[in-house]
Amino acid sequence: MNKQDSVKIVEAFWAAVWQGKDFDAIDRFCVEDFVITSGGVDVVSRESFKAWAKQFNRLVGDLQFDVIETFQSEDGSRVASRWRESGRNNGMFGLPAADSRGRQAHAQLGRARRLGGVQRAGQGAGVT
Numbered sequence: 001m002n003k004q005d006s007v008k009i010v011e012a013f014w015a016a017v018w019q020g021k022d023f024d025a026i027d028r029f030c031v032e033d034f035v036i037t038s039g040g041v042d043v044v045s046r047e048s049f050k051a052w053a054k055q056f057n058r059l060v061g062d063l064q065f066d067v068i069e070t071f072q073s074e075d076g077s078r079v080a081s082r083w084r085e086s087g088r089n090n091g092m093f094g095l096p097a098a099d100s101r102g103r104q105a106h107a108q109l110g111r112a113r114r115l116g117g118v119q120r121a122g123q124g125a126g127v128t
């Protein structure tokens with residue numbers, strides 16, 4: 001079995017979707033039954049994740065996304081990444097839009113499937 005370069009896959013995802021704002025790229029990187037947990041709530045399916053990502057981008061104005069580090073298991077089947085995001089509050093987390101700057105750091109752990117799709121990802125503390 002060949003070793004999968006999951007770091008390359010995840011960092012290409014960050015570059016396309018969050019840094020490049022190409023939300024249709026989610027179709028290339030995420031499997032159909034993709035699940036992400038954000039704020040304790042599961043966002044289930046690739047299409048739901050695309051809608052969530054577009055909404056998040058609207059709620060965080062001038063979103064800046066910086067990768068801190070990404071690493072994988074020896075065979076590449078599991079991958080972890082840490083990143084920092086910053087931007088202006090346009091109503092994120094249900095708060096009133098204040099146009100104030102904020103910054104957060106996150107971690108994600110996922111199971112990478114052989115065809116390059118990410119199966120499940122968790123965000124923040126209590127990563128699943």
